[in-house]
Amino acid sequence: MGYPFPSHAKETVLLSRYFGDAAARTYDGWVKRGGYEGLKKALGMTREAVIEEVKNSGLRGRGGAGFPTGLKWTFMPKSVGPGRAHYLVCNADESEPGTFKDREIMRWTPHGLIEGCAIAAYAIGAERIYIYIRGEFTEPWAIMARAVAEAVEAGALGRSVFGSGNRIEVVLHRGAGAYICGEETAMMNSIEGKRGNPRIKPPFPAQSGVFGMPTTVNNVETLAAVPSIMMRGAAWYKALCLSSPKSTGTKLWSVCGHVQRPGNYEVTMGTPMKDLIFEMAGGMRPGRKLKAVIPGGSSVPIMTAEEIEDCPLDYEGIAAKGSMLGSGGMIVMDDSTDLVYQIMRLARFYAHESCAQCTQCREGTAWTTRILERILAGQGRPEDLDLLLDLADNMTGKTICVLSDSCAAPVVSGIKKFPEEFEAYVRQRRRAASSGSAPALAARS
Amino acid sequence: MSDLVNLTIDGMPVSVPPGTPLIEAAKQAGILVPHYCYHPSLPSPAVCRMCLVEVEKAPKLMPACVTVVAEGQVVNVNSPAAKKARESVLEFLLINHPLDCPICDQAGECELQDYVFQEGRSGSRYDEYAKRYNPVEDFGPDVLYIPNRCILCTRCVRFMEDVAGEPILNVSERGDRAHIGIDDGHLLDHPWAGNVVDLCPVGSLISKDFLHKARAWDLDKTASVCTGCSQGCNITIDTRDNTVVRLRPRANLEVNRHFICDTGRMNYRWMNRGDRIEAPLIREGARHAAVAWDPALDRFAQLVRGTSGPVVLLASAHLSTESLAMLKRLLEDKSLRAAVRIPVGEEAPLAGVSGLALRRERAPNGEAARMLGFGTDWEATVAAASGAALAVVVDEDLTEGEAAQVSRAKAVVVLGTAEPQVIASAQVVMPLTNTAEESGTFVNRDRRVQRYLQARAAPGMAQPGWWVAAETLGRVTGTDHQPTTAALAFALAASAVPALGGLSHESLGLVGQLARSGAETAGAGATS
Numbered sequence: 001m002g003y004p005f006p007s008h009a010k011e012t013v014l015l016s017r018y019f020g021d022a023a024a025r026t027y028d029g030w031v032k033r034g035g036y037e038g039l040k041k042a043l044g045m046t047r048e049a050v051i052e053e054v055k056n057s058g059l060r061g062r063g064g065a066g067f068p069t070g071l072k073w074t075f076m077p078k079s080v081g082p083g084r085a086h087y088l089v090c091n092a093d094e095s096e097p098g099t100f101k102d103r104e105i106m107r108w109t110p111h112g113l114i115e116g117c118a119i120a121a122y123a124i125g126a127e128r129i130y131i132y133i134r135g136e137f138t139e140p141w142a143i144m145a146r147a148v149a150e151a152v153e154a155g156a157l158g159r160s161v162f163g164s165g166n167r168i169e170v171v172l173h174r175g176a177g178a179y180i181c182g183e184e185t186a187m188m189n190s191i192e193g194k195r196g197n198p199r200i201k202p203p204f205p206a207q208s209g210v211f212g213m214p215t216t217v218n219n220v221e222t223l224a225a226v227p228s229i230m231m232r233g234a235a236w237y238k239a240l241c242l243s244s245p246k247s248t249g250t251k252l253w254s255v256c257g258h259v260q261r262p263g264n265y266e267v268t269m270g271t272p273m274k275d276l277i278f279e280m281a282g283g284m285r286p287g288r289k290l291k292a293v294i295p296g297g298s299s300v301p302i303m304t305a306e307e308i309e310d311c312p313l314d315y316e317g318i319a320a321k322g323s324m325l326g327s328g329g330m331i332v333m334d335d336s337t338d339l340v341y342q343i344m345r346l347a348r349f350y351a352h353e354s355c356a357q358c359t360q361c362r363e364g365t366a367w368t369t370r371i372l373e374r375i376l377a378g379q380g381r382p383e384d385l386d387l388l389l390d391l392a393d394n395m396t397g398k399t400i401c402v403l404s405d406s407c408a409a410p411v412v413s414g415i416k417k418f419p420e421e422f423e424a425y426v427r428q429r430r431r432a433a434s435s436g437s438a439p440a441l442a443a444r445s
Numbered sequence: 446m447s448d449l450v451n452l453t454i455d456g457m458p459v460s461v462p463p464g465t466p467l468i469e470a471a472k473q474a475g476i477l478v479p480h481y482c483y484h485p486s487l488p489s490p491a492v493c494r495m496c497l498v499e500v501e502k503a504p505k506l507m508p509a510c511v512t513v514v515a516e517g518q519v520v521n522v523n524s525p526a527a528k529k530a531r532e533s534v535l536e537f538l539l540i541n542h543p544l545d546c547p548i549c550d551q552a553g554e555c556e557l558q559d560y561v562f563q564e565g566r567s568g569s570r571y572d573e574y575a576k577r578y579n580p581v582e583d584f585g586p587d588v589l590y591i592p593n594r595c596i597l598c599t600r601c602v603r604f605m606e607d608v609a610g611e612p613i614l615n616v617s618e619r620g621d622r623a624h625i626g627i628d629d630g631h632l633l634d635h636p637w638a639g640n641v642v643d644l645c646p647v648g649s650l651i652s653k654d655f656l657h658k659a660r661a662w663d664l665d666k667t668a669s670v671c672t673g674c675s676q677g678c679n680i681t682i683d684t685r686d687n688t689v690v691r692l693r694p695r696a697n698l699e700v701n702r703h704f705i706c707d708t709g710r711m712n713y714r715w716m717n718r719g720d721r722i723e724a725p726l727i728r729e730g731a732r733h734a735a736v737a738w739d740p741a742l743d744r745f746a747q748l749v750r751g752t753s754g755p756v757v758l759l760a761s762a763h764l765s766t767e768s769l770a771m772l773k774r775l776l777e778d779k780s781l782r783a784a785v786r787i788p789v790g791e792e793a794p795l796a797g798v799s800g801l802a803l804r805r806e807r808a809p810n811g812e813a814a815r816m817l818g819f820g821t822d823w824e825a826t827v828a829a830a831s832g833a834a835l836a837v838v839v840d841e842d843l844t845e846g847e848a849a850q851v852s853r854a855k856a857v858v859v860l861g862t863a864e865p866q867v868i869a870s871a872q873v874v875m876p877l878t879n880t881a882e883e884s885g886t887f888v889n890r891d892r893r894v895q896r897y898l899q900a901r902a903a904p905g906m907a908q909p910g911w912w913v914a915a916e917t918l919g920r921v922t923g924t925d926h927q928p929t930t931a932a933l934a935f936a937l938a939a940s941a942v943p944a945l946g947g948l949s950h951e952s953l954g955l956v957g958q959l960a961r962s963g964a965e966t967a968g969a970g971a972t973s
Contacts, residue, residue, distance in 0.1 A: 178619070195616065200491045200511055356597060356616060356623035357492040363537035366621035370573040387570055394533035397505045398494055 003104060005261050008280040012240065014250045015224050016266040019108045025143060027150035030111035036156055038227030042119045043164040050123040054226060056234035058241075058248035062101075063091055063182075063219030064297065064326045066315045069226075075206035076124040076214050086126040087210045089191065089217040090117050092133045092140075093175050093182040096297035097349060099329030101252035101264050102220035106133070106140035109224065110147035111156075116223035118161060118168050119230055124216050127167045132187050135175040144172055179353035183401045184217040186355065197355045198401035219327075221252055242270030247314030251328050255281040258288060258334035269314040276313060277332055288334040292418070296326020298346050299406030301413035302339075322413070339421045343414040344372035350407035361404035364395040368411060380426035385415055452518040467509035467520055468496055476522050479531055479560045481646050482598040483510035486703045486798075488607055493598050495534045495560070499524040506530050528564060535561050540571040541621060542647075543593045551648030553661030557596060579624055585633030587653050587707065588642060592624040595649040601625060601641040608704070610796030611635045625649075636793040636803060639707040643693055652691070654711065659685040667900035668695060668955050670887050672763055672880050673709035674790075674804040675811055677889025679956070680705060682713070682881055682900035689716045689881055689901060697956050700893060704795060706803040716881040716901070720863055723905025726874035733874060738906065742913070744873045746920035748856050749775065754834030757826060757854065758783035760819065761840040762808030765885025766894070766945075767931050768910030769810065769817050770938035772839060775914045775921070779835075784826035785814040786841055804890060809880075813888035816944050816960065830854050839910060840877050843867055860913055876907040883909040884931045886953065888960060894948055895957030 003019035018024035024033055042050050055070025080086055090113070094102040105113055117129045131148075133141050148170045151157040161168050173191050175181050181190045185199035188210045209215020229237045241248045247269040253276055256262045260282030267276060277283065277290070284290055290305040301323040303311070311321050318325045333342065351365035368391055371384055392408035399405070415422055424430035449460040454467070457474040466489070468478045481493035489510040497506035501519040506527060509520075521527060538557060546552040579592035599616060602625065606612035613633070617626030627633070633641065642652045664683040671678040671692070678701035683691040692713050694705040725741030726733035749756075756779040758772060764785075773783060787808050794802035811821070820826060827847045830836040836854035840861045843851060848866030851857060859871040862879050882903035888894050911934040915927035928934040932950035939945040944960040952958060 200508075351620050354620040356619050356621070357490070358494050359492075359534045359537045359596070360494055362597065362621055362623060363540055367537070367540060367571060367573065374573060391533075394530070394537070398497060398530055398533075400491065 003108075003263055005263055008265065010271065010275055010280060011266050012250045012268045013266050014228055015105060015109070015112070015221065015252055016264060018112075019104055019264070021108065024109055025111075025147065027111060027147070027154050027156070030109070030115075034231070035111050035227075036115055036162075038230035039115045039118050039122075039156065040162055042122055042230050043162060043166060047123050047125060050119065050230070053234045054123070054229060057229045057237035058234075058246070059222065059225055059229060059237065060247070060315065061219055062221035062225075062251065062328065064096070064299070064324075066325060069218065069222055072206075072216060072218070073120070073124050075204070076216055077206075080125040085128065085211075085213050086124055087213055087215040088117060088121045088124060088126040088129045089184070089187060089205075089210060089215055090129060090131040090220060090223055091182060091184065091187060091217055092131050092137070092144075092220045093187060094134055094137075094220070094327075095179045095182050096299065096327045096329050097346070098254060098256055098294060098331040099297045099327040100254045100256075101328060103134075103137055103140055104264050105220050105224050105252075106137070106144050110140075110144050111151065112227060113144075113220055113224045114147055114151050114157065114170065116226040117170065118157065119226045120216070120218060120223055121168045122161075122166055124214075126216070127169060129168065129170045130173050130191050130210065131170060132173045132175060132181070132191060134182075135177045141172070141174060148172060178355075179349075180355045180401070180403060183403070186401070187217065188215065195355075197357050198403075200400055221328075225249060240268045242268050242314075243312040244270065244314050244316035246316055247325075251313065251325070253313065253328045253330050255330045255332060257330075257332035258284060258337070259332050260285060267313060270312045270317070273308045273311045273313050273318075276330070277308070281332070284334050288336060290332065291335045291337055292333045292339060294323075294329075294331040294333075294410065296324045297329035298331070298349065299402070299409060300324040300326045301409045302343075302417060303413075304417050339414055339418050340372065340425055341376060343410050344369060344376055346410050347372055347407055350403060354403060354407075358399035358404065360395045360398050361407070364391055364404060365407045367391060368395075368407060372411075375422070375425045378425070378428065378431050380422075380428075382426050384426055385419075385422055389415060450514045450516050450518075452514050452516070452520060454520045455522050461514055463514070465514050467498060467500075467507070467512045467514060470514050471498075471509065471520070471522060478509045478522050479556075479564065480510060481556060481596055482600065484600055484603075484644060484703070486608070487600060487603045487644070490599060490603065493534065493596070495531055497527055497530040497534075498522045499527045531560075531564055532566055535565040536569060536571070538596050539565070539569055541577040541593070542596070543576060545594070549594065549648040550651050550656060551594075551645075551661070555648060556646035577621060582627070584627055584650070585638060587639055587711075588633045589651050589653055589656070590625060590627075591649050591651065594647050595625060596647055597623055597625070598646060599625075600644040600646070601650055604641055604644055605633075605635070605638070608640075608795060608797035609635050609637050614641075636708065637704060637706050637795045639710045640694070640704045643703070655691045658690045659683070664690070665900070667881075667898050669881070669897040669900060670809060670889075670895045671705055671709040671712070672809040672887075673706070673712045673807065675806040675808065675890040676701065676802060676804050677809060677887055677891075677893060677895055677957075678705045678709055678801075679895065680709070682716075684881075684901050687901045689713045695955075699956065700889065700891075700895075701801055702798055704798065704801065706793060706795070708790075708793070708803050713881075716879055718863055718879075721904045721907065722861060722864060722874060722876040723907065724876060725906065726868075726871075728872050733868070733871075738908070738916070741873050741875055742916050742920055745858055745875070745913075745917045748835055748858060748872060749779075749917065749921050752779060752835045752856070754855070755780045755782065755829070755832070756835045756837070757781075757830040757833040757851075758819075759823075759826060759830065759836065759838045759841055759843075759851070760785050760814070762787050762811045762814055763880060764810060764840060764910050765880075765883065765897075765931070766810060766813040766817075766888055766938060767885050767934035768839070768914065769814055769819065770942065771911040771914035771918070771928070771934055772837070773817050773819070774937070774941070775918045776837070782820070782826055782829050782833075783818070784820040784823050785811060786823045787811045787821050800891075806890065809887040809889070812890055812892060813886075813894075816888060816892075816942060817938075827851060838865060838867055838871075841865065860910055862907070875913050876905060877913070878903040878907045878909050882907065884950075885909065885911075886931075886935060886950070889957075892944070892960040892962070893957045894945065894953055894960050896950060896953045896955065 190196040679697040831853035852870035
């Protein structure tokens with residue numbers, strides 16, 4: 001639901017059903033609402049059957065990459081030998097600009113997340129779950145900490161979950177504010193107490209993850225969807241689909257920017273994007289027209305108003321328009337937006353958050369930012385656009401993780417789809433109205 | 446050949462063992478893939494992204510340092526895409542690099558300079574703002590960090606963490622503000638810390654000792670062996686205008702991989718000593734007179750020939766195997782007692798490389814001395830010299846007390862590089878070359894026989910110890926079939942000492958060979 005707004009008729013509330021319902025936060029409240037039944041059911045099944053069920057549901061990763069969740073779980077070694085512990089890591093380091101869905105899941109339905117984590121842990125043979133919570137999430141942290149304590153008290157976590165003999169423990173790990181720690185291998189380093197730098201793959205986490213042990217990393221929203229799949233079955237979940245059969249279930253969309261009712265909206269996969277923006281989120285402010293949408297968090301290419309006309313909200317539909325569903329953090333911009341400034345602001349974010357390992361990212365994000373800052377300052381040159389595109393090419397597909405690519409994506413899509421905005425600056429026809437409002441990227445001195 | 450992986454690199458077929466990274470496989474095809482963070486003695490983080498190559502069927506360019514060979518793989522190091530990627534890395538690296546090559550110690554041996562020259566752009570497109578600036582930091586006894594030149598390859602960080610086992614270096618900050626940091630209250634004073642200077646591909650970590658001493662292109666480089674201890678680390682002696690200005694490790698995977706300790710690294714000033722004996726001296730009455738070699742050698746031969754009593758040979762364990770063997774040969778039909786002095790110190794292992802340490806035995810050739818039958822009971826041998834008919838002291842600084850004892854011998858002959866204590870009582874004094882001034886071999890603690898080459902010209906009339914002994918022996922025996930080169934002197938020793946059998950300067954090459962063990966020599970003796 002579009003908390004704090006009431007649920008919209010076109011929403012399918014599954015994860016967001018209890019948003020705003022403080023009573024759902026407690027263990028008893030959650031149980032009253034049918035909670036932990038999915039976990040109990042899963043514990044009565046074989047691990048393989050649980051994985052099969054999730055596989056058949058078509059559930060895909062909600063953190064950005066959209067990898068089939070059940071398939072990911074099958075990558076874990078079948079046996080858990082002595083000295084070969086398995087780990088589940090729940091990625092709650094939600095830091096993608098524009099995304100705020102995991103925060104709400106943790107705020108309102110912490111037990112739903114814990115239940116999903118426990119089912120996943122059981123399925124992959126993990127006895128320990130690390131829930132890596134973004135450092136800035138102080139309130140979700142407190143709520144999760146309380147919920148974990150309650151779950152342990154109630155026997156939903158611990159040495160023998162609900163007396164099944166399965167040991168499942170949760171460790172809450174608090175991030176320290178680095179965006180890059182949302183990348184799964186950087187997160188594993190961070191959990192180990194190391195600098196949060198992404199690791200080279202291979203080895204993949206399922207072979208060698210946290211502390212060198214087989215590890216699965218899943219997003220909060222992904223795991224939160226698992227209990228209802230257990231309860232209602234794969235077929236039911238799979239049927240939640242309005243367009244591409246490869247995209248099933250519901251997706252929480254964090255809609256922000258120039259809409260009248262920004263918030264989290266949960267819709268069935270395949271719902272038209274227009275419905276989300278213009279009906280659920282209330283459309284543009286009076287007298288304003290839609291200019292651009294970043295559909296899946298700041299790392300994905302920008303879409304034009306034309307492109308969203310017939311775009312369904314699912315992995316394939318958005319990909320067909322040259323962008324990505326990503327994390328579902330939708331940034332809506334109307335015709336008052338200075339796109340050059342917005343893109344500079346994104347680039348600056350990536351320059352600030354680059355872990356500094358790979359040369360292209362360390363230097364390229366900062367260089368890109370400086371060029372954009374210069375263009376905004378009225379000192380752009382016509383050849384700057386080609387330079388930006390060439391830098392973006394040099395920064396794409398060359399590094400360990402995709403932060404560098406993420407910086408390049410909005411630059412490339414911005415220049416290609418909104419060339420007139422950039423032209424206006426480099427031809428000296430426009431001066432920035434807002435570029436002075438944020439301090440320039442400072443070199444360390 | 447079935448256990449090798451076959452692949453094609455730039456059109457050249459290559460066969461390498463499974464698990465080999467592409468960067469090493471490419472070396473076999475004679476192709477050096479440009480790289481910064483990769484180093485064969487360090488774990489590979491694949492962060493510099495310089496070694497990106499095109500692998501057919503791979504969706505993206507692959508880092509050659511961590512991509513392992515696969516059967517039938519087709520690799521293109523110099524495809525347009527790979528070259529563009531590397532060119533872009535170089536451009537990115539240079540946007541914050543000061544280009545202060547004219548005052549940078551690394552210039553001439555800088556991998557950034559080399560690769561930019563090889564395949565970089567002719568100009569930069571970065572003309573935004575001033576470059577990143579950070580002040581120079583003093584990292585420790587011999588290491589300065591110049592952050593502006595740093596390309597953040599993290600070799601130094603990994604060396605301290607994974608090889609030295611003292612993880613005090615780190616990457617501080619993020620993005621283009623990043624720089625190498627050192628833990629508060631720590632210095633790079635680990636006994637092997639100096640290696641970070643060699644590992645640094647650019648001029649960011651530099652040696653204070655070498656600071657502004659020479660330009661790389663003015664240096665003559667000579668393969669040698671460290672004299673600091675019995676480990677026998679392979680080194681390169683860098684000389685400028687006949688002066689040794691720097692010792693650096695020379696790769697030998699069997700002995701020291703790519704490293705030397707700081708004790709060895711700094712152990713070169715004696716090679717440049719100015720207070721040298723430059724001419725043979727003969728005692729005439731109360732004083733010594735400088736003479737040509739012939740009279741000195743004649744006098745030494747005369748003393749050897751005329752001696753019937755006990756002879757004591759006190760030699761340095763820094764002498765080459767050739768010199769020790771020839772001296773022994775010269776005096777072996779006498780009633781000879783020979784010993785070397787083995788100085789000792791504290792052992793300092795390098796945690797990450799097994800079998801590599803600064804050894805307790807602080808002399809390079811104690812093993813050869815033992816092999817040749819020299820004793821190590823130095824004090825007793827010095828005491829024995831007081832009653833000897835002839836005492837020969839070779840390149841060893843005696844204490845005042847030792848000199849007094851040796852001076853009681855009936856005759857004293859000194860072969861040395863600098864004036865020793867016993868010189869006043871010596872009948873003959875003959876000038877020797879030091880290690881840097883001659884070629885020879887050392888035998889390390891693992892009985893690896895390793896050659897070192899002459900790095901600088903000897904002062905005055907100085908000659909190697911084996912030459913002096915051989916010339917004297919010729920005079921004593923009346924034969925002139927004595928070795929005239931170090932290689933011949935070694936061959937003579939190899940024919941006499943079973944452990945050295947089968948070895949020659951030629952076969953030793955520049956990485957050495959193991960001497961035969963006792964069992965092997967016994968077997969060889971039985972069959973021959």
